[in-house]
Amino acid sequence: MKEKFAKFMAGRYGTDRLNQFMLIVLLVCAVINMFIRNGYVSILLTSWEILLIVFIYIRMFSRNITKRYAENQKYLTVENKVRHFFGQKKYIQQQRKDHHIYTCPNCKQKIRIPKGKGKVSVRCPKCGTEFVKNS
Template sequence: MNKLREMLAKFMYGRYGTDRLNMFLLIVLIVCAGLNLFVRNGYFSIVMSSWETLLIVLIYYRMFSRNIQKRYAENQKYLSLENKVKRFFGRTKYIQEQRKDFHIYTCPQCRQKIRIPKGKGKISVRCPKCGAEFVKKS
């Protein structure tokens, strides 16, 4: 067992290995394979099988690549995209949580979002960005 481990370590020396992008591609591959199992359509199966083959080749290519800088740059681009998606959904979740206790209005002049507590009746709101005043029900 140790001999096999040493041989694998020698083979992988100087190669890129796996990263978050490869893990994402592996998850996409598993989803494609699951869809291919449950959807019994000839054309769909052919398309999904070709996607699965392409993903397997891409995963192994990235894993065994010796061009570490290029694979690292690809992973960094993926991570920045993943962070944008996480921030978008996190922001949306935060806004939905705030809607329980606050009304969120938009300034008619500068389109700035303003958060007003619920249950205060009719109030005059002054925009902190442009200084415009408008009346809203809270």
């Protein structure tokens, strides 16, 4: 049986990060659908679940590897942008414990100043503009 499945999958795309993401969305829809008592929402979620299952299988068993690879690359670029955005927000929140973060009035560059130093003159490393802020 294992050999038959391996022979069947030869030349097919298989699974990737986009399929894994769609599977997670499918599971979330299924869990939400279990707790929703509204008929219209339940029908909508069930139709989304069916579409996701069909799309996952179409991508997994596809022989057009270049097209599936391009779809996955587009997804990965979006995922990386989202991860970078939230990682940056997390880093800024961690820095706020010990530093003030100001923006340059001229070029909008973010500048990190240690807390507890009183009034300090800040020079922007990007444009050289000086301004005074409380730390």
